[in-house]
Amino acid sequence: MRKNSQFSTADQVADAIVYLDAGSFEAFQFVGAFPLLLELGARAICSLENVSSLDAVVNWKSNFEDPAKKIVVITSRLLSDAHRYILRCLSMHSTVHHCMIFTSISEIAHSAYIDTPLGPDAFREYESLLLQDYEEFMCKHKLVKPDEAEETKPHEEVLLEDEGWQQLDSNEELTSSPGSGSTERLLGQSNASKGSSKLTVSVTHFPMILCPLSPGVFVLPSEGAVAEACLSIDHDDSVSPGLPAISNGAASDGEDIPPGATLTAHFLYHLAEKMDLKMEVFSLGDLSRNIGKILMDMSSLYDVGGRGKRSAGLLLVDRTLDLLSPCLHGDSLVDRMFASLPRRERMAFAPHTKDSNPQNKAVSCGLQRAPLDVRIPLESILSENGSPKNGFPFSKSMQSFVSGWSSNDKGSSVTSLNDQSGKVTNAIHVGCSETGFLSGSLVSTENHLGVRYLEALLDRKTKDGALLIKKWLQDALCREKLHLSLNIRPSPANVSELHSMIKLLASTQASLIRNKGIIQLAMAALVALSEPRSSRWKAFTNAEKILNFSATDTSQSLCGQICDLINKSSLVGSFENDKSKKSQQSLLSFQDAIVLAITGYILAGQNFATSGSGGPFSWEKEHSLKEAFADAILECSQELNFGFLRGLEDDLEAHRKKLASEKMEGTSLEQPTIDFEDQWGSWDEEDTEHNSEHIYGDMQLRLEIRDRVDHLFKVFHKLSGLNRNSISRGSLSIDDYSSDDTLGNRGLLYKLLRLTLEKDDIPGLHYHSSAVGRFFKSGFGRFGLGQAKPKFGDQSVLFVFIVGGINTVEIREAREVVVETGGPVVDLLLGGTTLLTANDMFDLLLGSSSYI
Numbered sequence: 001m002r003k004n005s006q007f008s009t010a011d012q013v014a015d016a017i018v019y020l021d022a023g024s025f026e027a028f029q030f031v032g033a034f035p036l037l038l039e040l041g042a043r044a045i046c047s048l049e050n051v052s053s054l055d056a057v058v059n060w061k062s063n064f065e066d067p068a069k070k071i072v073v074i075t076s077r078l079l080s081d082a083h084r085y086i087l088r089c090l091s092m093h094s095t096v097h098h099c100m101i102f103t104s105i106s107e108i109a110h111s112a113y114i115d116t117p118l119g120p121d122a123f124r125e126y127e128s129l130l131l132q133d134y135e136e137f138m139c140k141h142k143l144v145k146p147d148e149a150e151e152t153k154p155h156e157e158v159l160l161e162d163e164g165w166q167q168l169d170s171n172e173e174l175t176s177s178p179g180s181g182s183t184e185r186l187l188g189q190s191n192a193s194k195g196s197s198k199l200t201v202s203v204t205h206f207p208m209i210l211c212p213l214s215p216g217v218f219v220l221p222s223e224g225a226v227a228e229a230c231l232s233i234d235h236d237d238s239v240s241p242g243l244p245a246i247s248n249g250a251a252s253d254g255e256d257i258p259p260g261a262t263l264t265a266h267f268l269y270h271l272a273e274k275m276d277l278k279m280e281v282f283s284l285g286d287l288s289r290n291i292g293k294i295l296m297d298m299s300s301l302y303d304v305g306g307r308g309k310r311s312a313g314l315l316l317v318d319r320t321l322d323l324l325s326p327c328l329h330g331d332s333l334v335d336r337m338f339a340s341l342p343r344r345e346r347m348a349f350a351p352h353t354k355d356s357n358p359q360n361k362a363v364s365c366g367l368q369r370a371p372l373d374v375r376i377p378l379e380s381i382l383s384e385n386g387s388p389k390n391g392f393p394f395s396k397s398m399q400s401f402v403s404g405w406s407s408n409d410k411g412s413s414v415t416s417l418n419d420q421s422g423k424v425t426n427a428i429h430v431g432c433s434e435t436g437f438l439s440g441s442l443v444s445t446e447n448h449l450g451v452r453y454l455e456a457l458l459d460r461k462t463k464d465g466a467l468l469i470k471k472w473l474q475d476a477l478c479r480e481k482l483h484l485s486l487n488i489r490p491s492p493a494n495v496s497e498l499h500s501m502i503k504l505l506a507s508t509q510a511s512l513i514r515n516k517g518i519i520q521l522a523m524a525a526l527v528a529l530s531e532p533r534s535s536r537w538k539a540f541t542n543a544e545k546i547l548n549f550s551a552t553d554t555s556q557s558l559c560g561q562i563c564d565l566i567n568k569s570s571l572v573g574s575f576e577n578d579k580s581k582k583s584q585q586s587l588l589s590f591q592d593a594i595v596l597a598i599t600g601y602i603l604a605g606q607n608f609a610t611s612g613s614g615g616p617f618s619w620e621k622e623h624s625l626k627e628a629f630a631d632a633i634l635e636c637s638q639e640l641n642f643g644f645l646r647g648l649e650d651d652l653e654a655h656r657k658k659l660a661s662e663k664m665e666g667t668s669l670e671q672p673t674i675d676f677e678d679q680w681g682s683w684d685e686e687d688t689e690h691n692s693e694h695i696y697g698d699m700q701l702r703l704e705i706r707d708r709v710d711h712l713f714k715v716f717h718k719l720s721g722l723n724r725n726s727i728s729r730g731s732l733s734i735d736d737y738s739s740d741d742t743l744g745n746r747g748l749l750y751k752l753l754r755l756t757l758e759k760d761d762i763p764g765l766h767y768h769s770s771a772v773g774r775f776f777k778s779g780f781g782r783f784g785l786g787q788a789k790p791k792f793g794d795q796s797v798l799f800v801f802i803v804g805g806i807n808t809v810e811i812r813e814a815r816e817v818v819v820e821t822g823g824p825v826v827d828l829l830l831g832g833t834t835l836l837t838a839n840d841m842f843d844l845l846l847g848s849s850s851y852i
Contacts, residue, residue: 012100014041016070017055019048019089022347023076023209023224024104026373030211043068048075048085049347053092067095074102076209076224079126080116083133090134090199097199099130102206105225108298109266113259123203130201207270210831211372214455217811217830222369223346226267227834229260230367231287231804234851239718240844241851242367242833243804244287244318246722257290264803264833265294268314278309279799281768282792284752285318288803292316292768313795315752315765319804319833320722322748323845324602326836327595329540330809333465334457336528336537337442338808339837341374367849369834374442376523381503442521453521458808459815466493466529469522473501476515480505498526539588540838543596551603555611559621562600566628569593569636590636595842598719605720615717622713629709630702635659643852644712651701715845715852749800750813753828756793757821765792799829805840806832 018037020028025047028034037045044058056068071093075082079101090099105113110122118125212218220227232238232245233256239246268291272279279299283292295314319326329335346368442454453472457465470493477484482504502522506512512519527533543565550558569590588596604616611618617625633640633652640652746754755762767789792798800814811830818828834840843849 013037013072015068016042016072016100017068017093018042018045018072018074019051020045021048021073021075021077021082021085021223022371023221023227024074026221026223026371027076027209027211028074029373030213042072047347048073048082048089051085051089051092056093056095068093069095070098070100071096072100072102074206074209076104076221076226078105078110078113078116078225079103079118079122079203081225083126083130086130087133087137090130091137099199099201101126101201101203103203104205104207104209104267105263106205106207106266106270109263112262112266115259123205126203127201131199134199205270207267208274210271213811213835214452214458216455216828217458217806219372219806219832219835220267222371222834226260226263227369228367229263230258231260231833233258238851239320239323239715240367240849242369242844242849243323244285244320246320246718247286247318249286257294258287260833261287261291261803262294265291265298268801269295269298272312272314276309277312277797277799279312279314280790280792280795281314281316283316283766283768284762284764285316285321285803288316288318289766289768291803292766296768310797311795312797312799313790313792314799314801315756315792317748317752317800317802319802319836323719323722323841324599324606325747325749325810326805326807327599327602327838327841328544328809329537329838330807331461331541332808332812333460333462333525333528334442334454335808335837336462336533337524338372338374338835339537339839340528340533341376341524344371344373344375346371369849370840370843372835374524376520377527378506378519378523381499381506381519381523442524453517457521458811460812462529463492466498466525469493469518469525470498470501472518473498473505473522476505476518477501480511480515482507482511495526495530498522498529502526536588536592540592540596543588544599547596547600547603551600551607555604555608555617556621558600558604558608559617559625562597563625563628565593565596566590566625566632569632589638590632590640591642591842593632594642594846595838597716598841598845601716601720602722605722610721615713616720626706626709626713629712630705633705633709634702641847643846643848643850644708644715645705648701648704648708651704655698655701711852712846719845746813747807747810749802749806749810750817753798753800753814753817754821756798757817757826759791759793762792795826796824797827797829799831801830802832804832805834805836806830807836 028037034045038060042060044055044060046052046055046058071089073082073086073089075086082103086099086101090096107120107122110116110118111120116122209221209224210218211221222228230241231243232241234241235245237246237248279295281292281295283289329339456468460468484500484504502519505515506519546561547558550561565588569588569592601616608616610616615622633645634655636656639649639656641649645652752762769789802810814828814830818826846852
């Protein structure tokens with residue numbers, strides 16, 4: 001491998017415009033790296049996807065007088081996917097002579113990834129390809145006559161049409177014999193060099209693109225290539241492209257390994273290399289086993305001894321071994337924040353793919369995860385009277401502050417901000433990047449007396465976390481010498497107290513800037529604890545308690561509870577036009593009921609055997625449950641955007657309008673009962689023709705919905721068999737530990753760490769021996785010189801990575817088990833593909849990111 005240069009040196013960033021793609025932007029927010037980039041001399045920090053020629057005008061350093069001659073691009077995607085944006089960026093800045101690209105995907109990963117034309121020397125190849133495309137583009141637009149120019153098309157649109165990566169789908173063009181295309185390319189180089197200096201391009205591997213929730217917990221950027229890559233290919237054992245397939249104990253060959261496994265393995269290898277860790281790799285689950293095998297193969301090829309490195313244990317775990325934990329609404333304030341707050345909209349991104357097969361394109365493009373960059377609304381706090389007005393909600397004293405942060409937006413001013421409430425500012429700002437919202441990654445770099453805010457909240461439940469935020473606000477008010485008119489009682493924090501303290505602390509610009517971190521967290525907690533979100537969360541937890549209790553009783557009891565939840569959910573739409581909306585806000589919607597049905601089926605699979613219907617319930621009970629689903633879909637007056645109802649949107653919309661008109665006329669909303677014997681004789685009569693068509697249309701829609709519901713229940717059956725299949729195939733068999741949690745048993749991560757720290761064996765755990773270990777086992781081991789198989793718990797550093805995502809409740813439980821065992825001090829590092837909430841799980845299992 002080529003030696004990586006140090007990114008932190010000032011000469012690489014000095015006097016350069018720094019461009020970050022969406023994944024790098026998200027990671028740099030959590031790391032808090034923007035001030036560092038400016039200290040190193042960057043002119044400006046801008047968005048790669050929203051590149052503009054006006055980016056060169058922004059100047060954070062007053063001593064820069066000459067136009068920018070250097071740009072730095074940091075991307076978390078494959079070079080082939082980022083190519084069109086990098087090319088557009090170069091075309092926007094004609095004075096640039098040097099372009100440095102830092103990518104989080106290594107050369108080996110590029111060559112191992114199927115859907116990229118780059119080979120083992122990927123970086124040098126891409127440098128040549130980018131220069132060729134850039135020179136072709138510049139030549140084409142310089143030689144065109146002014147009267148032939150398309151004046152009506154913006155520069156960006158012309159560039160998107162002229163991007164040349166489609167011509168470079170193979171490496172053969174780099175070595176092809178000279179022809180007409182080569183002659184034109186050489187002519188373009190000659191003509192381009194006449195008008196401007198030669199452009200130089202350098203590509204460097206920069207692997208540390210991750211989002212640290214705390215010093216010991218991290219996830220991958222949601223819009224990065226690793227997090228978006230498919231973790232399973234669509235087949236019988238798959239549930240979602242964003243989750244590993246169900247473990248069946250069979251080893252996959254190279255062709256069956258999904259791209260997400262390859263990218264994850266390379267990321268973990270380079271992460272361990274940067275941390276100077278020598279990994280002992282263990283795995284649970286089929287996909288984790290494949291990732292471990294790739295890790296060991298890489299270590300055998302590229303590691304030259306492990307001297308000087310600290311030994312660590314890496315445990316890879318498939319998320320599908322425990323889908324229940326992320327589906328539950330656990331007692332975690334951070335989880336409630338991420339579930340309650342809106343997220344930044346994803347950047348418009350069009351990845352490159354050379355395959356014409358739509359199914360292969362879906363695999364290569366991966367899935368779209370929700371960004372971790374939350375939107376924290378501050379309009380009610382920063383407005384003059386506490387209630388937002390139409391237009392820009394901040395007071396006049398705050399307008400200059402906000403417009404200053406947003407100065408790099410095209411045509412930005414206080415007036416233009418009123419018209420761009422849904423647009424994310426191009427430049428990266430610490431303050432405000434959306435009208436009425438403070439740009440809000442819940443960063444872990446802000447601290448109080450050495451305590452990092454987010455790290456401290458991860459270890460606490462909802463009530464304790466809110467009380468801690470209240471204490472932080474009180475300390476901040478004392479430092480600012482601000483006093484509330486009302487008395488703050490030494491009791492658990494309530495919404496009104498938090499609101500008053502936040503508003504007072506943000507009353508001045510100086511105080512707002514100094515206490516930005518705690519104000520963001522406090523406002524996020526305020527949103528999560530306010531109505532109707534608080535009542536809805538309680539409704540979820542109460543329903544999950546009932547389901548968990550019913551799962552210890554009988555399958556009929558659990559099925560009845562699920563059916564009752566589905567029936568009640570249809571009432572939300574029935575009272576949609578009722579004036580007393582407050583009483584209905586705490587009711588769970590039909591989508592919420594489906595999430596609870598998923599929970600119920602997973603619980604049923606853990607407690608009951610499979611019945612004749614293929615699921616955990618009897619045929620009669622499941623039939624009544626299907627009928628409840630069909631009735632709820634027909635009676636729901638809200639728009640249902642579910643994967644299993646795709647193609648029926650227009651019919652359901654017409655049905656909803658018909659229900660609304662019947663309600664206005666005072667007619668019955670009950671579904672018509674169809675009696676074929678009574679209708680058969682009257683179908684020939686003219687006066688009943690319209691009624692027959694009406695009944696026939698309703699019957700057709702209902703039959704189609706029944707078919708879709710049957711398909712949905714096949715997914716439920718697959719989820720209910722997850723735990724049972726894993727145990728029967730020898731992948732996992734761990735006794736449950738009792739706990740004081742109201743939701744019953746702990747999650748899988750808690751159990752694994754409990755067994756590890758108590759020096760017990762973990763059933764189904766696979767150890768990946770190194771090349772030296774395999775050599776001793778097959779060679780010198782015959783003479784009694786074999787190495788003893790290490791245990792995961794023997795290491796002083798325990799690194800657990802959940803392939804598919806991790807939940808904040810699991811993070812808190814993992815910290816708790818380390819304290820509870822009271823054994824030797826270990827360094828615990830937790831990681832996951834992404835941060836999961838119950839909403840994310842619905843999208844993965846039944847939404848747009850599922851295979852349904």
